[in-house]
Amino acid sequence: MVLGTAVSDKKIGYLSHSDCGRHDTGWGHPEHVGRLRAIPRALRYDAELFHLLDHREARHASVDEIALAHDARYVDMVRELAEQGGARLDADTVVSEGSWAAASAGAGATLDALDLSFGDGPRRSFCAVRPPGHHALYDAGMGFCLFGNVAIGAHYARARHGVERVLIADWDVHHGNGTQALVQDTADIRFVSMHQWPWYPGTGASSDRGTHRNVWNVPMEAGLAREVYVGAFLSAVDDATVGFTPDLIIVSAGFDSLAGDPLGGFTLEMDDVETLTREMVSRAEQWCGGRLVSSLEGGYAPDRLGEACVVHMRGLISG
Ligand SMILES: [Zn+2]
Secondary structure, three states, X not given: OOOOOHHHHHOEEEEEOHHHHXXXXXXXXXXXXXXXXXXXXXXXXXXXXXXXXXXXXXXXXXXXXXXXXXXXXXXXXXXXXHHOOEEEOOOOOEEEOOHHHHHHHHHXXXXXXXXXXXXXXXXXXXXXXXXXXXXXXOOEOEOOEOOOHHHHHHHHHHHHHOOOOEEEEEOOOOOOHHHHHHHOOOOOEEEEEEEEOOOOOOOOOOOOOOOOOOXXXXXXXXXXXXXXXXXXXXXXXXXXXXXXXXXXXXXXXXOOXXXXXXXXXXXXXXXXXXXXXXXXXXXXXXXXXXXXXXXXXXXXXXXXXXXXXXXXXXXXXXX
16 A cells, blocks of 8 residues: 555545536536536535545646547647637537636546646545546547546556556446547556446447457446446456456546436435445555546436535545
8 A cells, every 4th residue: 555645645636627617518408517516515514524625626638638538630629619619519519618628627637636646645536527528539529528538547647657557437327438439449448337228328238348358348227226236337347357456546437327317217326326436445445555536427416416426525535
């Protein structure tokens, strides 16, 4: 176990950026700014946790950093579209005037969290960001996502911090098709995604093992018992790490896998968020000095999302 400073050891990073509110999809869109506002609102009810958070305003990732995972021409295109006032990339995915600032801060939060984890800051952080990232492809946005925050983070950790093996674990209710596309060509990045099936975006069959058999897709029916999802996810994580000890865990924390989410049919409750988080933290302690960076993906019932983020951050403190 790697020990940081006494203060950092007790704290976890909580990274956000006010610019993430500038990604303007409109209130009729499920991925609206009210999602993020629900998180500090929920935190107000947990003063003890609030004092254990090292709350930082994230930096903006540069074009070059985002291009660690994306086509630089696409990155420039998003920036230019935002400068020109915005455009719609597909039926669900919007670039508004503030979207470059938001999406580059969303990616920058993950990079800052990694710098903290491998520097003298908290080894674990949660990035409360939007737009989400796990559907974004090499040269295209989709499914509310512009840039693949966790995939960029995985490549950045390898390029910047000398990390070899990265495990990305995605419990969002949707398949992390973008993350898979952006990491599967790197054999030392392994990706586990549990998702509702059949469901948006239609990818993520269990037979789809990625370029180097470094992808573990876990498609699951809607409406199963909670423990079935938790068990399936953790057993996929354990399958993915046979003979592969990660130097870093990155979590795609999608809370649309909670019961009652308008965009999903899974049945998870807050206790399951706690279990999943603690189980991942305990593996991080075992494997990689506790290093775990988590980035918000989906979750479209704002009050549930806020509560889940608090439970998740409490779980990150465990270990
Ligand atoms: Zn989702």
